[in-house]
Amino acid sequence: SQQGEEDPQALSIQEGENATMNCSYKTSINNLQWYRQNSGRGLVHLILIRSNEREKHSGRLRVTLDTSKKSSSLLITASRAADTASYFCATGHNAGNNRKLIWGLGTSLAVNP
Amino acid sequence: SQTIHQWPATLVQPVGSPLSLECTVEGTSNPNLYWYRQAAGRGLQLLFYSVGIGQISSEVPQNLSASRPQDRQFILSSKKLLLSDSGFYLCAWSVIWGSGANVLTFGAGSRLTVL
Numbered sequence: 001s002q003q004g005e006e007d008p009q010a011l012s013i014q015e016g017e018n019a020t021m022n023c024s025y026k027t028s029i030n031n032l033q034w035y036r037q038n039s040g041r042g043l044v045h046l047i048l049i050r051s052n053e054r055e056k057h058s059g060r061l062r063v064t065l066d067t068s069k070k071s072s073s074l075l076i077t078a079s080r081a082a083d084t085a086s087y088f089c090a091t092g093h094n095a096g097n098n099r100k101l102i103w104g105l106g107t108s109l110a111v112n113p
Numbered sequence: 114s115q116t117i118h119q120w121p122a123t124l125v126q127p128v129g130s131p132l133s134l135e136c137t138v139e140g141t142s143n144p145n146l147y148w149y150r151q152a153a154g155r156g157l158q159l160l161f162y163s164v165g166i167g168q169i170s171s172e173v174p175q176n177l178s179a180s181r182p183q184d185r186q187f188i189l190s191s192k193k194l195l196l197s198d199s200g201f202y203l204c205a206w207s208v209i210w211g212s213g214a215n216v217l218t219f220g221a222g223s224r225l226t227v228l
Contacts, residue, residue, distance in 0.1 A: 030212075030213050030214065031212070031213075031214045033214075033216065035217075040201075040222070040224070041221055041222060042119075042203055042205075042219030042220050042221045042222050043157075043203070043205075043217070043219045044219070045216050045217065045218065048214055048216060050212060050214070088156065088157070090217075092213070092214055092215050094213060100159060100162065100172075100215075101215060101217065103156045103157045104156055105155060105156040106155075106156055
């Protein structure tokens with residue numbers, strides 16, 4: 001079942017601009033992850049933020065988590081054409097089976113050169 | 114280093130024909146293994162996951178089945194394909210971190226078209 005909802009569904013920006021994608025979820029989480037998918041390829045894990053963390057950085061990526069609002073954002077700074085891809089959030093949970101992630105529907109990002 | 118192989122990459126099959134997609138993982142032991150399906154422009158739907166040899170959990174009732182004959186081998190099958198089985202199938206493996214986080218590594222995917 002889908003829990004995460006990313007917005008916007010699609011985003012088109014110019015190279016060098018920042019891209020912000022948001023993810024909302026419904027139930028309590030252990031962690032939230034962001035993945036990237038190039039067209040026709042498998043997903044690649046980008047970054048994980050735990051429920052007790054508020055912000056995390058990895059290179060040009062910045063992820064924030066607001067558990068009170070049940071939302072997260074992914075910021076890509078100084079975007080490049082190679083950042084063009086779909087970005088998915090996925091939530092991990094403690095209760096019951098923690099082996100299953102719950103996925104959002106993704107944000108399609110186009111970075112125009 | 115760990116790698117995951119998934120094949121075939123592309124498959125066109127007639128309705129009613131059988132299906133076999135295979136996935137193997139190298140460089141890790143006793144991984145959790147997953148089969149996902151992704152419809153065009155949509156998110157991921159978990160089909161099956163396995164925590165060990167012969168242990169398969171099904172998430173969605175359907176005409177697909179999965180098997181894990183070896184520790185690092187995961188197979189998705191169907192005896193008779195339906196048009197609705199068309200999609201992009203992704204195999205993945207994971208290990209559970211000490212914190213309880215479950216991070217997935219995906220294969221390159223198999224695009225199935227049922228005609």
